[in-house]
Amino acid sequence: MRQALEGSLAVAKAVALCRPGVVAAYPITPQTHIVENISKLVADGDLETELVSVESEFSAASVVLGAAAAGSRAYTASSSQGIMLMAEVLFNIAGLRIPMVLTCANRAVGAPLNIWNDQTDSMAVRDSGWIQLYCADNQEAVDSLIQAYRISERTEIPVMVCMDGFILTHTLEVIDIPDQGQVDAYLPEFRFQRRLDPSDPISLGALVTPEHFSEVKHSQHMAMFKALPEIVEADKDFEAQFGRCCGGLLTEHGDEEATVAILTLGSIYGTLRAAMDAHKPRKKVKLIHLRCFRPFPEAALLAALDGVKDLIVVERALSPGLGGIVGTEIKAVLSTARKPPHVHNVAVGLGGRDVPLDILPRLLEALKDGTATEFSIFDADLSKLPEEDR
Amino acid sequence: MASTDRNAERLKELRTKHGRSDASLPERPAEPAKDLRQAQPRFRGLEAGHRACQGCGEALAARLVTEAAGPDVMISNATGCLEVFTTPWPQSAWRVPWIHSLFENAAAVASGMEAALKAQGKSTKVLAFGGDGGTFDIGFQALSGMLEREHNVLYVCFDNEAYMNTGIQRSGSTPHAARTTTSPPGKARMGKRHLKKDLLSIISAHHIPYGASTSVAYPADIRRKVRRAMEIQGPTFLLVHSPCPLGWGHDGARTIEIARLAVQSGLFPLVEMERGEVTDVMPIRKPVPVAEYLKVQQRFRHLFAPDDPRALQEREHLQALADYNIEIYGLYAEEADPLDTEGADTVRRGGLAN
Ligand SMILES: Cc1ncc(C[n+]2csc(CCOP(=O)(O)OP(=O)(O)O)c2C)c(N)n1
Ligand code: SF4
Numbered sequence: 001m002r003q004a005l006e007g008s009l010a011v012a013k014a015v016a017l018c019r020p021g022v023v024a025a026y027p028i029t030p031q032t033h034i035v036e037n038i039s040k041l042v043a044d045g046d047l048e049t050e051l052v053s054v055e056s057e058f059s060a061a062s063v064v065l066g067a068a069a070a071g072s073r074a075y076t077a078s079s080s081q082g083i084m085l086m087a088e089v090l091f092n093i094a095g096l097r098i099p100m101v102l103t104c105a106n107r108a109v110g111a112p113l114n115i116w117n118d119q120t121d122s123m124a125v126r127d128s129g130w131i132q133l134y135c136a137d138n139q140e141a142v143d144s145l146i147q148a149y150r151i152s153e154r155t156e157i158p159v160m161v162c163m164d165g166f167i168l169t170h171t172l173e174v175i176d177i178p179d180q181g182q183v184d185a186y187l188p189e190f191r192f193q194r195r196l197d198p199s200d201p202i203s204l205g206a207l208v209t210p211e212h213f214s215e216v217k218h219s220q221h222m223a224m225f226k227a228l229p230e231i232v233e234a235d236k237d238f239e240a241q242f243g244r245c246c247g248g249l250l251t252e253h254g255d256e257e258a259t260v261a262i263l264t265l266g267s268i269y270g271t272l273r274a275a276m277d278a279h280k281p282r283k284k285v286k287l288i289h290l291r292c293f294r295p296f297p298e299a300a301l302l303a304a305l306d307g308v309k310d311l312i313v314v315e316r317a318l319s320p321g322l323g324g325i326v327g328t329e330i331k332a333v334l335s336t337a338r339k340p341p342h343v344h345n346v347a348v349g350l351g352g353r354d355v356p357l358d359i360l361p362r363l364l365e366a367l368k369d370g371t372a373t374e375f376s377i378f379d380a381d382l383s384k385l386p387e388e389d390r
Numbered sequence: 391m392a393s394t395d396r397n398a399e400r401l402k403e404l405r406t407k408h409g410r411s412d413a414s415l416p417e418r419p420a421e422p423a424k425d426l427r428q429a430q431p432r433f434r435g436l437e438a439g440h441r442a443c444q445g446c447g448e449a450l451a452a453r454l455v456t457e458a459a460g461p462d463v464m465i466s467n468a469t470g471c472l473e474v475f476t477t478p479w480p481q482s483a484w485r486v487p488w489i490h491s492l493f494e495n496a497a498a499v500a501s502g503m504e505a506a507l508k509a510q511g512k513s514t515k516v517l518a519f520g521g522d523g524g525t526f527d528i529g530f531q532a533l534s535g536m537l538e539r540e541h542n543v544l545y546v547c548f549d550n551e552a553y554m555n556t557g558i559q560r561s562g563s564t565p566h567a568a569r570t571t572t573s574p575p576g577k578a579r580m581g582k583r584h585l586k587k588d589l590l591s592i593i594s595a596h597h598i599p600y601g602a603s604t605s606v607a608y609p610a611d612i613r614r615k616v617r618r619a620m621e622i623q624g625p626t627f628l629l630v631h632s633p634c635p636l637g638w639g640h641d642g643a644r645t646i647e648i649a650r651l652a653v654q655s656g657l658f659p660l661v662e663m664e665r666g667e668v669t670d671v672m673p674i675r676k677p678v679p680v681a682e683y684l685k686v687q688q689r690f691r692h693l694f695a696p697d698d699p700r701a702l703q704e705r706e707h708l709q710a711l712a713d714y715n716i717e718i719y720g721l722y723a724e725e726a727d728p729l730d731t732e733g734a735d736t737v738r739r740g741g742l743a744n
Contacts, residue, residue, distance in 0.1 A: 201487045
């Protein structure tokens with residue numbers, strides 16, 4: 001049913017449609033509305049689940065770990081400092097190959113304390129072994145969540161669905177919330193093979209010595225690559241069932257013959273699309289939304305960049321002392337390409353700085369005059385800094 | 391005499407004592423392990439053959455707890471000696487469903503397991519196991535949250551009074567003046583400077599239905615307390631005093647004797663608490679001087695240095711702590727406790743005396 005809904009409420013409704021046995025979460029801006037809305041659904045009898053109101057994000061992640069291991073579908077959500085506090089458990093969940101879904105309402109990580117959006121939080125746990133899907137809009141946040149359970153339960157890899165804090169979580173949009181019957185048809189009941197069960201006892205999480213550790217890690221690494229077709233298929237089957245999709249691993253928009261591509265993750269994609277329509281660039285430009293960041297969709301990206309001469313990677317995170325995270329990874333991937341595009345890398349919108357529509361012409365301008373080549377925080381106003389800090 | 395010879399001697403002795411001739415006894419079975427297991431009268435949650443040090447109090451205590459808890463359980467185990475010595479992959483000594491996640495989240499993982507079982511309408515009891523480090527210190531927040539939210543979980547802390555798995559570092563549970571590798575005695579220090587945290591009182595302040603301390607020296611007491619906790623729908627807590635021969639510096643054969651001295655001196659009182667009130671204690675008939683307990687352990691050796699005035703001072707301090715326990719818990723009594731079985735049933739568990 002199409003409704004005007006706040007992103008967080010839409011996500012809460014999608015969670016309910018997936019029938020989780022256990023939900024555990026801890027409040028943090030901008031994720032709070034998700035746990036509040038789930039609590040309300042439970043209080044109103046619209047969602048039957050064990051809602052565990054934990055004392056920290058560390059315990060939220062641990063509770064869902066235990067719940068899924070004991071055989072129930074589990075959900076949690078967090079942001080920023082909460083993701084940081086969960087970090088140890090996130091690696092553990094992925095290492096144990098326990099399926100579950102987490103929504104990351106992306107927010108900057110302090111200090112300085114800042115509650116607004118960027119993607120430093122999810123980027124900081126990119127090596128935890130979770131699948132990471134980024135959402136361009138709230139419809140994708142809903143649809144990706146439902147798909148995430150299917151992907152996770154088929155691959156036994158946990159999935160993090162990333163949606164930009166405030167920009168998506170707190171924004172009212174017209175969203176189509178699927179019906180229960182359709183979701184039930186798409187998403188089979190939760191069955192975790194290695195679940196804890198007194199009638200067939202197993203030991204999970206044993207110490208693994210150097211004799212076997214490399215092999216365990218190899219199989220985890222391979223499982224991530226094997227998840228790539230699962231992600232594509234989950235989206236295709238979703239389209240067959242619901243009549244819309246999220247673009248699989250990545251979405252392209254614009255001129256197929258483009259020599260300039262702008263790649264981004266999350267809601268900036270929507271901004272750039274609107275900017276394309278508003279500014280109609282003279283150059284042949286296309287936009288790429290990298291929906292799946294882990295596992296890294298190398299082949300799909302190389303195909304999308306075929307014929308592209310200049311690639312501008314626009315990201316909402318920073319690795320101090322290196323520069324862009326996504327940009328650096330893409331440069332590494334392209335190093336083996338036959339005719340790699342020239343990669344320009346910028347960070348924008350850090351800590352909630354507005355990304356206006358004129359970002360597109362400004363980026364293209366910078367490309368023309370050569371100033372976009374080195375990594376920069378593109379929208380930083382250096383005049384606010386003392387001379388020695390510039 | 392080699393130890394196998396000693397065993398044979400002892401076997402002969404027992405056979406004579408019980409009026410059985412050698413001939414009337416069956417031959418040694420070809421697969422002794424299998425046969426022994428079949429002869430086991432009780433359920434075993436934790437099998438033999440794990441890699442704990444000889445005389446490990448924690449290993450024995452974990453076996454007694456899981457035996458008493460029975461097969462319809464699942465365990466969430468914190469990182470620590472128990473987790474490591476029972477599992478290196480691909481082996482496991484556990485006969486019940488068991489999961490290890492991290493050092494500080496055993497109680498939160500257990501909370502999630504319990505929530506899942508509730509959602510599935512199952513009555514399997516969840517147990518959480520942690521060492522004193524994982525319970526008194528780093529895992530305390532998760533434990534407090536689990537108790538506050540009233541999860542139906544029995545949390546068992548195997549208290550060996552230091553971080554043993556990482557090589558004997560001090561914890562919040564290490565007794566005052568004890569030597570560990572991070573509280574070594576020297577010219578300026580006499581071992582650990584601070585007191586052992588009174589965890590049971592803190593747990594009790596959560597007003598949970600049942601919390602108790604027990605000791606590996608009293609198997610019947612452990613069994614009774616585990617069964618008591620298993621019957622309760624709600625959060626329960628057991629603190630099991632479990633000597634560590636390696637960390638405490640004593641012979642592995644003396645584990646039970648030393649655990650017993652801790653109780654009989656008043657340093658480790660065995661108490662039961664319900665909803666924040668002390669409801670029962672194990673009485674001490676003849677309190678043993680604390681020095682008797684201290685002197686058999688290397689970790690207190692510096693307290694017996696002949697010409698160090700600080701040594702006597704610290705011994706007196708520890709005696710005062712024991713006296714305080716005896717007084718506030720009213721431990722002194724004329725009567726023996728019926729569960730104070732002097733370790734008789736541990737001998738029976740050997741399977742020889744039947
Ligand atoms: C977050 C974290 N910090 C430190 C460690 C290292 N570590 C593993 S076990 C352990 C000590 C365990 O001590 P305790 O809980 O008393 O159990 P014991 O080994 O004595 O039975 C430590 C410090 C860890 N695994 N995780
Ligand atoms: S170090 Fe101590 S607690 Fe650890 S296995 Fe050895 S005796 Fe047991």
